[in-house]
Structure formats: C-alpha cells, structure tokens
Amino acid sequence: MPRTKQKIKIGLVLSRTPNYSETFFNSKIKGLIQSGYEVTLFAQFHDPSFNLCKVVLAPKVYKDNAVLQIFAMLWGYTKLVCRCPKRLWKLMVLERKEKKGGLQIAKNMYNNAHMLTADLDWLHFGFATMAIQSEVVAEAIGAKMAVSLRGYDMDIYPKKHPGCYGLLWRKVDKVHAISKYMETRAKEEGLEEGVPVQIITPALDVQRFSNLPQNLRKEGMFLTIGRLHEIKGIDLILKALKELKEQGETFIYRVIGEGKERRVLERLIVDLGLEDEVVLKGKQTHEMIVEHLRNTEIYVQYSLSEGFCNAVLEAQAMGCLCIVSNGGALPENVLDGETGWVVPKNNPKALAGKILEISQLTKEAKAKIRKAAQKRVSNEFNLESQRKQFEAFYTN
Structure with a gap:
C-alpha cells in the first residue's frame, strides 16, 4: 500500500545544522513536521543547540592524516557491507555506469555512507552543490531526489565549474527554486524543460x-x-x-x-x-x-x-x-x-x-x-x- 502523507519520510541534506538566524531551513523543517512528515537532517556538522529533528552526521574526513583516513574508510565499508550490502552494490553499479573512476567511487561510498542506510521517500539536497558526487544516492536507496537552487548554486559555482550539474539534472526528480530567476538560471545551466520545478520563496514569521x-x-x-x-x-x-x-x-x-x-x-x-x-x-x-x-x-x-x-x-x-x-x-x-x-x-x-x-x-x-x-x-x-x-x- 502507498504511504499516507503522515508517513512520508524526508531526508534533508545540508553541510551543517541551521543556526537560529537561518530562518528558511528552520521554518521548512518545522513546517514539514507540523504537516506530519518525518524529517531527518544529514549534515557534516551538528550544533548541539539544534533539536528540531533527528540529525545523522556524515563520516569524518581526516584531510591531514592519510593513515587514519584509510582505516576510517575500511571500517566504514565494513559497516556498509553488514548493514546494506545491496544498496552498496547498487551505488557502485550506478557510479560505474557514469564512468567514474575507482578512487572517486571509493570516496563517494565513504562520504555518502550516512545516507545509504536511511529509509526515505525523498532525499532533498538543500543546495545544488551539496548533490555533487551524491547524484545517484537517492536511486541507490530507492528514494526520489529533490534539490533546492540558491544564489551561490547558480550564479557563482557554475562559472568556476562549467557543466558541474550535468549528472544532477539527469537524476533529479523535482527541483525547488527560491525564485523564477533561479529556475531560469538552472535552465541556462542545462536543466531540461521536462523536469518539474516548483518555486517556493523564503518566508518570514x-x-x-x-x-x-x-x-x-x-x-x-x-x-x-x-x-x-x-x-x-x-x-x-x-x-x-x-x-x-x-x-x-x-x-x-x-x-x-x-x-x-x-x-x-x-x-x-x-x-x-x-x-x-x-x-x-x-x-x-x-x-x-x-x-x-x-x-x-x-x-x-x-x-x-x-x-x-x-x-x-x-x-x-x-x-x-x-x-x-x-x-x-x-x-x-x-x-x-x-x-x-x-x-x-x-x-x-x-x-x-x-x-x-x-x-x-x-x-x-x-x-x-x-x-x-x-x-x-x-x-x-x-x-x-x-x-x-x-x-x-x-x-x-
């Protein structure tokens, strides 16, 4: 049977938990919970003061210690094999289809491990840049993928990284734009006309x-x-x-x-x-x-x-x-x-x-x-x- 609205599970991906002044994300999370959705926030950093919903932290990256990073990755892979071997294999197959190299696939397996074990209906990236190197995760876990478009995503990052959203546009199920201008910029950056886009502007109390x-x-x-x-x-x-x-x-x-x-x-x-x-x-x-x-x-x-x-x-x-x-x-x-x-x-x-x-x-x-x-x-x-x-x- 299809899930009712009250049981829809949404995973929101951000670099860190929003602070008090970041009203857009805080109001969105509060609104979704008020509407009966189950919300999980996937982030790299967690401010202890944030308590609106469950937070799952990304695996730690040890940039200055290669040995520690290798051991962390091996331990991470072991846990994934034990907990979700089919999803891990599917992620590898999907990455291979996109002709990604072995090292990049290994990095993506580790960096996305916190999302691979989640049971979700929607995996929503709060910024388009957050979805880069995570474009196939939603498909691997059997969820739909959404992405939000903000100023940095469309006006700054693509100028330094042309074509950066090619895979994202092919994999995304629905796009949230904070303005008509953001939708226009996305189409200029390659988003196809057939992809559903909904404009939801910021809001205030x-x-x-x-x-x-x-x-x-x-x-x-x-x-x-x-x-x-x-x-x-x-x-x-x-x-x-x-x-x-x-x-x-x-x-x-x-x-x-x-x-x-x-x-x-x-x-x-x-x-x-x-x-x-x-x-x-x-x-x-x-x-x-x-x-x-x-x-x-x-x-x-x-x-x-x-x-x-x-x-x-x-x-x-x-x-x-x-x-x-x-x-x-x-x-x-x-x-x-x-x-x-x-x-x-x-x-x-x-x-x-x-x-x-x-x-x-x-x-x-x-x-x-x-x-x-x-x-x-x-x-x-x-x-x-x-x-x-x-x-x-x-x-x-």
Missing part, C-alpha cells in the same frame, strides 16, 4: 516583525546586510554615497556582515573620504540585526545578483524603505514604485539619484510605500503559505 515597535527610525540612516563579497555591490553603494556627500547630504551607512572583501572596502572607504559616514559592523546576532532595521530609514541591496535575499524581506517587514538593484531575483522581491524601488545595477550615479529622490519624499508618500511592502510580505511570504507549498512539493 510575519507577526514577529510586525509587532515590534518601529518608532526608532531615523532619517539618513542607511543599512545593507550581506557577506562582504564583490557580488553584493557594496563598493558601488560607497561610490553612490560619495556622490551624495559631495551634494551636501548627511547620512550614516551601516554594513552588517563579514567576508573576504573587508580590507578592500576599508581602503575604499578611506579613499572616498567616507570614514565619518560608513561603519562596517561585522557579524551581528539576529536580535542586533532587528535592532538595526528598527533604526534604518533606507535599506539598500545593490547586489550584482541575488537568488532572492531574505534580508530584503525582513527589511520590508520592518518598514524600511528598500532600494534594490535589478540583479537576479531582486525585482521579484521588491516591486518597483509599489513596495520599494529597483535601480539598474552597476550605476552608482543612478543609485545616488534614487536615494536623494526618496529622502525628499513626503512622510505620507514614504508611509504609503512602507505599508504596501509590509502588506505584500504578510500576504505572500508568510510561514503558513510556505508550509503548504512544501507539502504540495512532496505530494503532488
């Missing part, structure tokens, strides 16, 4: 944001949240702010996040003479981020591309006036002229002009945009809607 007092908002307070990476376009924002300063505008711009571009940005801030206006706040807790949003008048996300961007959703929910670029899925997140403003990317002058234009709006005009943004987030990006969409994802 809307009540949590809307119930917070927002009377701390100050004019001239600007904010961006994101890792310090060139794709985030923070250097372009700084150049736009230089234009504003030269026009006599006063402001404070805070950037929350860390990354490899920090020193580059620090030098640029000095070169542009923005030391008094720009503060790189580094990594912040979610509570601190919310506090910054409460103080912010204009939130700016001028990325070259975004898969969707949770931070922009939170900023809208908090009543910030949001300016985004037209990079990636940002125009799906913010509706130009209705819930915020979309500015062509790579154009600091245009960005400076838009910030100036918004700063000069009446309080009534600003309030209208804020209200429209909050209403749209509440209606279209809430957790209950997301829960129902994921329920449909695994049952339809």
Whole structure:
C-alpha cells in the first residue's frame, strides 16, 4: 500500500545544522513536521543547540592524516557491507555506469555512507552543490531526489565549474527554486524543460516583525546586510554615497556582515573620504540585526545578483524603505514604485539619484510605500503559505 502523507519520510541534506538566524531551513523543517512528515537532517556538522529533528552526521574526513583516513574508510565499508550490502552494490553499479573512476567511487561510498542506510521517500539536497558526487544516492536507496537552487548554486559555482550539474539534472526528480530567476538560471545551466520545478520563496514569521515597535527610525540612516563579497555591490553603494556627500547630504551607512572583501572596502572607504559616514559592523546576532532595521530609514541591496535575499524581506517587514538593484531575483522581491524601488545595477550615479529622490519624499508618500511592502510580505511570504507549498512539493 502507498504511504499516507503522515508517513512520508524526508531526508534533508545540508553541510551543517541551521543556526537560529537561518530562518528558511528552520521554518521548512518545522513546517514539514507540523504537516506530519518525518524529517531527518544529514549534515557534516551538528550544533548541539539544534533539536528540531533527528540529525545523522556524515563520516569524518581526516584531510591531514592519510593513515587514519584509510582505516576510517575500511571500517566504514565494513559497516556498509553488514548493514546494506545491496544498496552498496547498487551505488557502485550506478557510479560505474557514469564512468567514474575507482578512487572517486571509493570516496563517494565513504562520504555518502550516512545516507545509504536511511529509509526515505525523498532525499532533498538543500543546495545544488551539496548533490555533487551524491547524484545517484537517492536511486541507490530507492528514494526520489529533490534539490533546492540558491544564489551561490547558480550564479557563482557554475562559472568556476562549467557543466558541474550535468549528472544532477539527469537524476533529479523535482527541483525547488527560491525564485523564477533561479529556475531560469538552472535552465541556462542545462536543466531540461521536462523536469518539474516548483518555486517556493523564503518566508518570514510575519507577526514577529510586525509587532515590534518601529518608532526608532531615523532619517539618513542607511543599512545593507550581506557577506562582504564583490557580488553584493557594496563598493558601488560607497561610490553612490560619495556622490551624495559631495551634494551636501548627511547620512550614516551601516554594513552588517563579514567576508573576504573587508580590507578592500576599508581602503575604499578611506579613499572616498567616507570614514565619518560608513561603519562596517561585522557579524551581528539576529536580535542586533532587528535592532538595526528598527533604526534604518533606507535599506539598500545593490547586489550584482541575488537568488532572492531574505534580508530584503525582513527589511520590508520592518518598514524600511528598500532600494534594490535589478540583479537576479531582486525585482521579484521588491516591486518597483509599489513596495520599494529597483535601480539598474552597476550605476552608482543612478543609485545616488534614487536615494536623494526618496529622502525628499513626503512622510505620507514614504508611509504609503512602507505599508504596501509590509502588506505584500504578510500576504505572500508568510510561514503558513510556505508550509503548504512544501507539502504540495512532496505530494503532488
């Protein structure tokens, strides 16, 4: 007999258990459990504070000790032979069909051992990159395979590794994209038209944001949240702010996040003479981020591309006036002229002009945009809607 909805078993694959601030995965897991599914999380690292569902850790990799790694692999193979010999053999056969070499097959057997013993209906990789070298595991254990597409998966990794998803596209049963843009990028990277794709955007606990007092908002307070990476376009924002300063505008711009571009940005801030206006706040807790949003008048996300961007959703929910670029899925997140403003990317002058234009709006005009943004987030990006969409994802 087919399993009922309450008995569907889902394995979610991530590199580590999600922390408190990673609302997308936490809300998804909570929603699935609420809908009656059995969820197991497969990860390489487990934060003891995570307790939403069962966690199965991947075999440990000893990069600096070859002897210990060999013994670990031999012991791992022995346990697999004892526990699931048929699945192990099937994995080897499937890998051979894909013309993989013996060493790669041996590595894949070891690295995927924690999933090979699982009894699942769906094996869902939380990032497309997580599925590389695990593309045949679902077939080997008799489960369907799903994969989620996010910004890094489609905008960064394939550029360095062309054709990396060829086997994944042939093996995947269903694709989850966090935006229409992600679906388009996947098809540009070779995903065939016949593969089912469902778009499920990030979502928020809307009540949590809307119930917070927002009377701390100050004019001239600007904010961006994101890792310090060139794709985030923070250097372009700084150049736009230089234009504003030269026009006599006063402001404070805070950037929350860390990354490899920090020193580059620090030098640029000095070169542009923005030391008094720009503060790189580094990594912040979610509570601190919310506090910054409460103080912010204009939130700016001028990325070259975004898969969707949770931070922009939170900023809208908090009543910030949001300016985004037209990079990636940002125009799906913010509706130009209705819930915020979309500015062509790579154009600091245009960005400076838009910030100036918004700063000069009446309080009534600003309030209208804020209200429209909050209403749209509440209606279209809430957790209950997301829960129902994921329920449909695994049952339809």
